[in-house]
Amino acid sequence: MDKTTEKLIWVAAEKLYKEILKKEVPMLDFPMRSLENVTYDKKKGFFEIGDRVVERSLSYNTIKTFAQTIRMMALSHEIVRKNDMATKREAYYVSKNWGEARFTEQPESDTIMDDIEAHFRINREKLGFIPEEKGGDIVGKLVVIDKDPNTGKDIRIDCTGFGTGAYSIPTDCEGLQYETKAKFILAIETAGMFQRLVKHNFYTTADCILISMGGVPTRACRRFIRRLADNHKLEVYAFVDGDPYGMTNIYRTLKVGSGNNAHLNKFFCVPQASYLGVTPQDIIDYKLKDATHPLEEVDIKRAKDALKNDPFIKSHKPWRDAINQMLTMGVRVEQQAFAKHGLNHVIEKYLPTKLKNTSKFLP
Amino acid sequence: MKRIRTKTMSKPKRKRASPGPNLSKAKKAAVRILVKNIPDPAVNGTKPPMEKIPPVPKEFVTEADKMAAKQRDISVSEFFLKNRHLLGFDNPKKALLTTIKEAVDNSLDACEEAKILPEILVEVKQLEQQDRFVVVVEDNGPGVVREQIPSIFGKLLYGSKFHSMKQSRGQQGIGISAAGMYGQLTTGVSTKITSRISRKKPAHYFEIQIDTAKNKPTILKDEIVNWKKPQGTRVQIELEAKYQKGPRSVEDYMRQTALANPHATLIFKGPDGTKDEYKSATRKLPTAPKEIKPHPHGVELGILMKMLKSSTSRRVSGFLAHDFARISSKTAAGICQQAGIDPEAKPTAIAHGEADKLYRAMNATKIMNPPTNCLSPIGEPALLAALKANVDADFYTAITRPPSVYRGNPFQIEVAAAYGGKMPMEELAQLLRLANRVPLLYQQSACATAKSVLQTAWKNYGIQQSKGALPTGPLMIAIHMASVWVPFTSESKEAVASYPEIIREIKLALQECGRRLDAYIRRGARDAEAKRKKDYIRSYLPHIGIGLREILGFKQTDEKKVLGLLTDILEKERA
Numbered sequence: 001m002d003k004t005t006e007k008l009i010w011v012a013a014e015k016l017y018k019e020i021l022k023k024e025v026p027m028l029d030f031p032m033r034s035l036e037n038v039t040y041d042k043k044k045g046f047f048e049i050g051d052r053v054v055e056r057s058l059s060y061n062t063i064k065t066f067a068q069t070i071r072m073m074a075l076s077h078e079i080v081r082k083n084d085m086a087t088k089r090e091a092y093y094v095s096k097n098w099g100e101a102r103f104t105e106q107p108e109s110d111t112i113m114d115d116i117e118a119h120f121r122i123n124r125e126k127l128g129f130i131p132e133e134k135g136g137d138i139v140g141k142l143v144v145i146d147k148d149p150n151t152g153k154d155i156r157i158d159c160t161g162f163g164t165g166a167y168s169i170p171t172d173c174e175g176l177q178y179e180t181k182a183k184f185i186l187a188i189e190t191a192g193m194f195q196r197l198v199k200h201n202f203y204t205t206a207d208c209i210l211i212s213m214g215g216v217p218t219r220a221c222r223r224f225i226r227r228l229a230d231n232h233k234l235e236v237y238a239f240v241d242g243d244p245y246g247m248t249n250i251y252r253t254l255k256v257g258s259g260n261n262a263h264l265n266k267f268f269c270v271p272q273a274s275y276l277g278v279t280p281q282d283i284i285d286y287k288l289k290d291a292t293h294p295l296e297e298v299d300i301k302r303a304k305d306a307l308k309n310d311p312f313i314k315s316h317k318p319w320r321d322a323i324n325q326m327l328t329m330g331v332r333v334e335q336q337a338f339a340k341h342g343l344n345h346v347i348e349k350y351l352p353t354k355l356k357n358t359s360k361f362l363p
Numbered sequence: 364m365k366r367i368r369t370k371t372m373s374k375p376k377r378k379r380a381s382p383g384p385n386l387s388k389a390k391k392a393a394v395r396i397l398v399k400n401i402p403d404p405a406v407n408g409t410k411p412p413m414e415k416i417p418p419v420p421k422e423f424v425t426e427a428d429k430m431a432a433k434q435r436d437i438s439v440s441e442f443f444l445k446n447r448h449l450l451g452f453d454n455p456k457k458a459l460l461t462t463i464k465e466a467v468d469n470s471l472d473a474c475e476e477a478k479i480l481p482e483i484l485v486e487v488k489q490l491e492q493q494d495r496f497v498v499v500v501e502d503n504g505p506g507v508v509r510e511q512i513p514s515i516f517g518k519l520l521y522g523s524k525f526h527s528m529k530q531s532r533g534q535q536g537i538g539i540s541a542a543g544m545y546g547q548l549t550t551g552v553s554t555k556i557t558s559r560i561s562r563k564k565p566a567h568y569f570e571i572q573i574d575t576a577k578n579k580p581t582i583l584k585d586e587i588v589n590w591k592k593p594q595g596t597r598v599q600i601e602l603e604a605k606y607q608k609g610p611r612s613v614e615d616y617m618r619q620t621a622l623a624n625p626h627a628t629l630i631f632k633g634p635d636g637t638k639d640e641y642k643s644a645t646r647k648l649p650t651a652p653k654e655i656k657p658h659p660h661g662v663e664l665g666i667l668m669k670m671l672k673s674s675t676s677r678r679v680s681g682f683l684a685h686d687f688a689r690i691s692s693k694t695a696a697g698i699c700q701q702a703g704i705d706p707e708a709k710p711t712a713i714a715h716g717e718a719d720k721l722y723r724a725m726n727a728t729k730i731m732n733p734p735t736n737c738l739s740p741i742g743e744p745a746l747l748a749a750l751k752a753n754v755d756a757d758f759y760t761a762i763t764r765p766p767s768v769y770r771g772n773p774f775q776i777e778v779a780a781a782y783g784g785k786m787p788m789e790e791l792a793q794l795l796r797l798a799n800r801v802p803l804l805y806q807q808s809a810c811a812t813a814k815s816v817l818q819t820a821w822k823n824y825g826i827q828q829s830k831g832a833l834p835t836g837p838l839m840i841a842i843h844m845a846s847v848w849v850p851f852t853s854e855s856k857e858a859v860a861s862y863p864e865i866i867r868e869i870k871l872a873l874q875e876c877g878r879r880l881d882a883y884i885r886r887g888a889r890d891a892e893a894k895r896k897k898d899y900i901r902s903y904l905p906h907i908g909i910g911l912r913e914i915l916g917f918k919q920t921d922e923k924k925v926l927g928l929l930t931d932i933l934e935k936e937r938a
Contacts, residue, residue, distance in 0.1 A: 013914035016907075020928050025936060026907075058907075058929070059936060060896055067903040070910030077914045100902040 005127060008120050009077040016070070027057040028069060031118050035259035040311035045255075045271025047311070049118075049262035065112065067101045072112050079128030087132050088113060088124075118263045123219070125172060135169030135220035137191070139198045140209030142228070145177040146170075159209065166198070166212070173224045180232050185209045185225060187217070187273070189240035189250055193335045193346070200347050206355065209234075217254045219261075222268045225254070229272050236270050237361065239351075242278030243332035244299045247323065248306040248313060251275050256312050275362035276354055278333050280326040286350060291340040292331035303327055316363050443519070443544055443575075452545050459487070459496060459604035460616055460804065462542035466500035466598050468532045468801060469539050471624060473596070477505035478648055481627040487606060487613060489634035495550060496604045496634065498542075501597040506560035509567045516540055516556050516598065517571040517580020530652035530739055530847050532801050542600055544573045549603035553583050557597040559590055566590035606634055611804040614639060618753060619795050619802035622779075622841060623741065625749035644748035649739045649800075655847060656688040658733040659698075659725040661771025667725075668718050671710045679713065679721070680706035689731045698724045735766030735773040740845045741800065746779045754839055757783030758883045762872045769864035774846035776865070778872035782880055783887075786837035792816075792826075794833060795841040796859070798849045803857055810858035812842040815869035824877035825884045840876070842869060904929050 012028075019026040030053065031037065037050040058066050075094055079086055086094065092109040095102045103109040117124050124130070138144075142159040144167065159167045170176075186208050188194045194212035197203070203210050209228070213221055229236050238254055240246035255273045257265025283289055295303070303323050306313045313319045326332065338346040354361075447453060451461035463485055474481035486499040507515055519540050543554035559566035570584035590597075608614060617631045621641030626648055629641040662670070676682035683695035690698070699706040702724035704717055713721065741749075746761035761779040768774070786793075796803040796812045807813045813833075821827070821834035828834040850860040859865065907929060908922040 009914055013911050017911055017915060017917075017925070020925055020932070023928060023932055025932055026929075058933065060900060060933070063900055063903045063933075067906035067910070070907050070914075074910040074913035098906060101906040 005080045005120070005122065006077060008122070009073050009080075012119070013070070013073065013077075025057045025059070026066075027055055028066070028119065029053045029055045030115050031121075031263055033114065033118055033260050033262065035309050035311070038259050038262045038311055040256060040315055042315060046265045046269040047256045047259060047262045048265065064101070068095070068098075068103070068108075068112050069115060071095070071098055071101055072109070073116055076116065076127040076129065080126075085128050085130055087130055089132055091129055114261060117261070121263050123264050123267070130171050131218070131220075133171075133218045133220070135171060135173075135218055135224060136214060137166035137168060137194065137212040138209060138224075139166045139194075140185075140203035140211075141180055141182040141207065142209045143179040145179065147175060160203070164198070166194075169211075169220050169224045171220050173220060173227060176224075176227070178228050178231055180209065180228070180234070181207075182209045182232075182234065183207045184235040184237055185211060185229060186276070187211045187213055187225065187236060187238045187254060188335075189213055189215065189238075189246060190335055193239070196343075197347065200344060202347055202351070205347075206351070213250065213254070216250050216258075219264070219268045222254060222257070222270055225273075226267070226270045229270060234272075235358065236273040237276040237355075237358070238273055239276045239335065240278070241332070241334045242280060242282065242326070243334075244295075244302040244306065244323070244326070246278075247275070247319070248302060248310060252306075252310065252312050274358070276358075277350075278335060278337070279362060280322055280329055280333075282350075283329065283331065283333050286338065286341075288333050288337050288340065289331075291337035292329075292333045295327070295330050295332055299332060300327065318362050322362055443541065443548070447545070450541055452541075455494060455603055455605035456607055456611075457805075458545055458549075458602060459498065459606060460611070460613055462498050462545065462600055462602060462604075463487075463500065463613055464616065464801070465539045465542045466498070466600075467620060467629075470500060470502035470504055470596070471620075471627060471800070472532050473504040474502060474627075475649060475651065479504060480643060480646065480648065481624070482630075483627060484630045484632070485613070485617065486632040487634050489606065490601070494603050494605065495601065496606060497599060497601050498604075499597065499599045501592075501595065503592065503595045506594045506596055507556075507558045508560060509558075512556055512558055512567060512569050513571055513580035513582055516543055516554050516569070517573050517582075519544065519573070519578050529654040530737065530799055530845055532799050539598060540573065542602070543571070543598075544575065546600040546602035547572055548575075550601045552601035555599040557588065557590055559592060559594050559596075562593040566592070616802055616804060617641065619797065619804075619841075620800075622746075622749045622753050622795065623797045623800040623802060623843065625741065625745040625752075641753065644752040645745045647745065649741070649745075652739040652847075653737040655734060655737040655773070656686060658768070658771030658773075659683075659687050659690060659728070659730050661733070661848070662687075662725075664719060664722045667722050668713075668715070671713050671718060674710040676710055678706060679704055679708045679710050682710040683725075688733045694728065694730065698728050701727065732768045733771060733773050735768070735775070737847055738766055738773055738775045738845045740775045740777050741843055743777075746777060746841075746843075750779050750781050750841070754781040754786075755784040756781035756786065756837070756839070757887070758880070760876055760879045760883075762875050764868050764872050767864060767868050769850070769862040772846055772848045772850075774844055774849075774865065774868070776868040776872050777843040777845070778869070778876050779841040779843075780876045780880060781839045782883065783837050786839060788837055789835065791833040791835055792838035792840055795839065797841060797843040798851075798856075798859060799845055800843070803859070805857040806852070807858070809852050811861040811865050812844070812859060812869060814861055815842070815866050815873060816840060818866070819870055819873045819877060821877060824881035826877070826880065838880075840873070842872075844869075900930075900933055904933070 016026045031049050032052040032054050037052040038047045039050050040047055056062050056066060072091070075091060088110055089106060091113065092103055092106040095109055113124055113127070113129055116127060138159050139162060140159055144157040144159065146155045146157060147153065148155055157167060188197070188210060191212050191214055194210060197210055211221070211225060225236060228234065238251045240250050254270050256271065257269035283292060303326065307320060307323055313323065338350050341349070443450070452458040467483055467485065470483050471481055482503045484501045488497045490497060516539060546552060546554065553570045553572045556569045556571065557566055565587040566589070568584065568586050568588040569582060572581045572583060574581050606613070614631065614633070614637065617629055617639060618641070621627065621629050625644040626646070628643045631637065631639040670686055671682065674682045674686055676685050680692060680695040680699055683690045683698055684692050696706055698721070702717070702720040704713070704721055740763050743761040743763050747759055750759045750761065759781050762777065764776045766773050766775045794807065794813060794816055796807065796810055803810065816833055817831060826834045826836050826838065844859055844865070850862060852858045852860045904926060908925045911925060912922045
């Protein structure tokens with residue numbers, strides 16, 4: 001399948017083997033995976049991993065992770081060589097056969113997997129591991145051209161034809177082709193709001209593609225939106241809760257990628273995205289003051305953290321202003337808050353008003 | 364009816380002789396009662412003459428006379444029954460223990476005196492009546508000559524150990540005959556004795572009862588028997604008792620006795636089939652304790668008076684120099700001068716007031732501490748050996764303090780401790796208390812040993828301790844006090860009195876013990892940590908080998924090589 005991955009792993013293993021033969025302490029290095037080691041270039045439009053490296057040399061303290069990393073590399077090597085694949089969960093279960101080196105919980109094996117990805121600077125799909133996470137749901141003016149896994153024939157999928165259901169973004173969207181005449185993509189945080197817009201045919205009235213992200217968008221979701229937007233020169237607007245999580249986690253990850261997996265962000269981000277709402281200013285403009293909730297301690301901490309550490313927020317004044325405004329107001333607002341003015345106020349009033357002036361969206 | 368003889372009535376002639384015409388009969392009786400109840404360590408218990416009290420003319424009989432007459436009519440059995448709590452027969456459980464204790468003490472003392480390594484068998488059999496037991500104690504000691512057998516086993520307060528200033532077990536002063544009498548009173552069965560003094564001599568078998576009125580042995584059987592033992596003594600007593608396991612049980616006593624007497628081999632057979640064998644942990648007999656003269660700071664006024672009366676010296680100065688330890692003729696002269704007594708005066712002529720002055724002068728004079736070579740501690744090597752033989756632990760230590768003195772009495776403290784092993788982690792430490800090689804099983808909290816343990820800050824040594832409690836952990840502490848005179852808190856002789864000098868010595872020994880324990884626990888913790896780390900590394904290292912082999916496809920031998928190299932690398936790194 002992928003000769004390069006096989007080779008990469010082999011080279012890394014041989015380096016360790018040679019170190020051991022020379023009676024040197026074997027060492028693996030990993031790019032530091034945190035916001036601290038991320039750079040943001042407005043022109044490039046996504047988070048890039050910095051130069052800071054964590055060296056993991058074999059010692060009493062590191063031996064467990066060290067052993068697990070090597071066994072995980074061996075597993076990846078075997079999967080790739082046999083042209084197979086394993087879900088993250090399956091990989092976790094494979095480790096159950098490793099005796100003392102087994103993982104007790106899946107997050108442990110996921111972390112090791114992320115380490116290996118970062119070490120080789122390739123994504124986990126190339127290592128033969130695939131996530132189980134749902135990519136997100138799509139309804140709207142879009143035809144996805146996929147291939148039948150058995151016959152290899154093209155399949156045309158009309159994303160308006162799912163009735164009350166939706167098209168599900170696959171984990172690997174690299175082979176997909178798109179046909180669309182929509183004007184933009186609307187990425188929505190909650191499934192509830194997505195349902196309301198689908199129910200009332202918003203994609204027809206607004207001539208768009210609706211995507212339900214279900215919280216922080218997965219890699220697959222980001223990749224899907226990115227390819228679609230790139231291929232058809234579509235604008236991407238995000239409609240999320242007006243709180244620190246919606247802004248600095250959901251939207252920020254959609255637009256520039258995650259801090260934790262910055263080595264992959266080049267492909268897994270949507271730099272053309274902009275922020276429709278809900279903004280703190282909307283609370284005033286749409287008279288939502290009595291439909292807000294006070295910011296909790298975690299919200300305040302998250303907001304202040306972003307102002308201080310998030311390279312993306314730091315480099316965009318409108319974002320700094322918006323977050324400061326929210327902190328001053330001391331409240332957060334949800335997408336559903338518009339129901340205060342009537343259930344369909346969001347469709348009839350808020351979104352159309354907002355969409356008339358997309359240049360005012362937050363970057 | 365004859366009066367009983369108690370250990371305090373050692374000068375019966377003087378006491379029984381009329382104290383003088385100016386003293387009323389009542390007063391005389393009172394004096395006698397008083398004297399009777401004072402323990403007297405300075406005189407030995409010779410047999411009192413059993414003479415009659417001269418009859419009082421009828422016209423002078425008063426209430427006081429009647430009372431005095433009543434006072435004389437106490438029989439041995441009555442005395443015994445009324446004072447059984449003092450003698451260790453308070454209840455059936457304790458009676459069993461005391462009976463065994465007395466017999467074993469006798470055996471150990473006899474063996475030591477005869478320089479024989481003791482081998483003692485203790486057997487307890489339950490009879491058909493649930494509360495009846497037969498106790499058999501058999502030793503390999505020197506045996507008892509035929510003529511003395513009845514007196515030793517059939518007469519209360521007959522013995523050789525009373526009040527000598529010498530470290531000995533049997534200060535109890537009631538001996539095996541009291542146990543025999545308890546048996547006789549509760550079951551009516553006589554004490555059975557077999558004894559043989561030499562391979563060349565026959566074994567004698569006696570069945571003896573005590574004439575409780577006369578305190579005299581009644582011989583029911585006296586015959587020569589075949590006995591496989593070349594020498595030794597076997598005592599059999601039937602008594603009402605209760606056999607119970609656990610703390611303060613016979614087993615407990617046997618175990619502690621074995622610990623306190625590492626030279627002895629002890630075998631215990633219980634009524635339920637229990638068989639405990641304690642092999643001697645050392646072949647070395649304890650050094651025989653020496654008898655010393657009393658130290659002037661250790662005697663009380665009453666004893667001083669008695670010593671004066673019984674002295675063979677012709678002058679007080681000579682009496683002081685001769686009958687006491689550490690008094691030179693110069694010191695004696697100084698004492699006499701301070702007391703305002705003529706050094707040439709006859710000791711027997713010293714009146715009460717003068718004796719008091721003498722007593723004060725003696726105590727006010729600085730006198731060298733008594734000789735301490737009279738003590739026979741168990742010793743660190745023997746204690747350690749005994750501890751290792753009897754306690755399953757990971758760490759053992761023993762400390763013998765240098766001899767010290769309290770109130771003119773030489774004493775020596777020893778502390779032994781065992782830690783770890785199968786002892787429970789969460790329970791209070793076990794405390795074994797020993798006085799002159801005899802386990803003390805009752806009244807722990809009143810004992811100077813327990814107080815010293817409580818007052819020691821065990822937390823400083825890495826051992827848990829709740830406020831006002833014994834330390835907690837897998838710990839056993841044994842404290843031995845050897846002394847020519849162990850001060851007990853009461854007649855029952857179950858707890859050592861808390862003299863500051865004694866507490867101080869015990870605490871010093873405990874602190875040393877604590878320091879050693881601390882060092883061990885720390886070392887243990889360090890070793891355990893190192894081992895844990897090593898094991899941890901060993902459990903993951905193979906996976907590095909496996910992973911590399913799977914990727915690089917090398918041979919099993921290469922994998923082994925990798926493993927060896929990795930072990931070296933990590934070990935070097937950690938060192």
